[in-house]
Every structure is written in C-alpha cells, then in structure tokens.
Amino acid sequence: MGSIRHATVAIGAVIVAAIAATLATSIWAQQSHVRGRELYVANCAPCHGASLEGQPDWMKRKPDGRLPAPPHDTSGHTWHHSDAQIFLITKEGLSAIAPGYESDMPTFGGKLKDTEIIEVLEYIKSTWPDRERAYQAARSAE
Ligand code: HEC
Numbered sequence: 001m002g003s004i005r006h007a008t009v010a011i012g013a014v015i016v017a018a019i020a021a022t023l024a025t026s027i028w029a030q031q032s033h034v035r036g037r038e039l040y041v042a043n044c045a046p047c048h049g050a051s052l053e054g055q056p057d058w059m060k061r062k063p064d065g066r067l068p069a070p071p072h073d074t075s076g077h078t079w080h081h082s083d084a085q086i087f088l089i090t091k092e093g094l095s096a097i098a099p100g101y102e103s104d105m106p107t108f109g110g111k112l113k114d115t116e117i118i119e120v121l122e123y124i125k126s127t128w129p130d131r132e133r134a135y136q137a138a139r140s141a142e
Pocket of ligand 1: 040043044045046047048066067068069070076077078079081086089090094102103104105106108120121
C-alpha cells in the first residue's frame with residue numbers, strides 16, 4: 001500500500017511541476033509579446049496598421065506600381081510564409097526572397113536587432129488562431 005501512496009505523491013509532484021512549467025512558459029510568452037507588441041507599434045504599425053489590418057486596398061498596385069502594406073492578420077498572407085522567410089523579409093526586405101523586386105517595405109537590419117525582429121514576429125504570430133499557427137509552423141518545419 002505504501003508504494004501506491006508513494007506513486008501517487010510522485011505523480012502529484014510531476015503534475016505540479018508540469019503546471020508550474022506551463023505557467024512559467026506562458027508568462028514568459030506574454031511578457032515577450034508585450035515587448036514584441038511595443039516594437040510592432042513603433043516600427044510596423046504606421047504601414048501594417050495598429051490592428052495588423054494593413055493599408056486600404058492593399059491588393060491594388062499604387063500609381064508607382066508598388067503594392068501597399070498588406071495585413072499581418074489572417075486576411076493577409078504573412079502566415080503562408082515560414083519563419084525563415086518572414087525574418088528575412090523584415091531584416092533584408094522582399095528582394096531578399098524575390099531578387100530585383102521593388103517594394104516599399106523597408107529593411108530593418110540596421111534598425112532592429114535579430115532578437116527584436118524575432119520578438120515582433122512572435123507578437124504577430126501570437127495573434128493568429130490555431131489553424132493559421134499550425135499551418136505556419138508546418139511551413140517553418142519544411
Ligand atoms: C513604410 C511602410 C512599411 C513599414 C514601416 C513596414 N512595412 Fe512590411 N511591408 C510594407 C509593404 C508595402 C509590403 C508589401 C510589399 C510588396 O508586396 O510589394 C510589406 C510586406 C511585409 C511582409 C511580407 C508579407 C507577405 O504577405 O508577403 C512582411 C513579413 C512584413 N512586411 C513585415 C514587416 C514588419 C515585421 C515590420 C515592422 C518591423 C514592417 N513590415 C514594417 C510596408 C511596410
């Protein structure tokens with residue numbers, strides 16, 4: 001009987017540890033998204049919108065032939081791209097993945113640290129529902 005009680009206590013301890021780990025991870029994630037959100041508001045929102053809604057008529061080319069800023073919410077296609085692609089687009093611009101492509105998307109390599117770019121992108125990703133997150137995670141794992 002003693003061993004059953006031991007096992008129960010051990011399982012209880014494992015569960016408590018698991019809950020603590022989950023809490024720590026989600027608190028960490030929330031804090032990192034706070035910083036990511038601040039960086040987003042300061043650097044991306046002027047074009048991509050405070051609610052990630054993008055610019056009006058974002059699919060229609062402007063008179064100069066360039067496209068407006070697309071949304072980063074699920075109505076856009078940021079979530080179709082892998083982590084590596086959206087990181088590269090943010091750091092080095094769209095021409096980094098589409099050579100010669102002219103775009104109004106600035107490059108942030110000289111302005112934000114790699115870790116800050118990741119924080120911004122993690123904030124954007126944190127706003128997506130499970131379906132888009134799962135799709136994007138699968139693309140990133142390819
Ligand atoms: C000066 C306006 C402007 C700012 C500021 C800006 N962007 Fe953009 N961004 C654009 C435009 C315009 C495009 C689309 C260009 C195109 O397709 O030709 C774009 C496209 C993108 C894309 C590709 C989306 C897709 O669906 O292919 C990503 C990712 C992106 N931006 C991330 C960011 C992030 C992250 C920030 C802030 C750190 C940011 N952008 C700040 C204008 C901007």
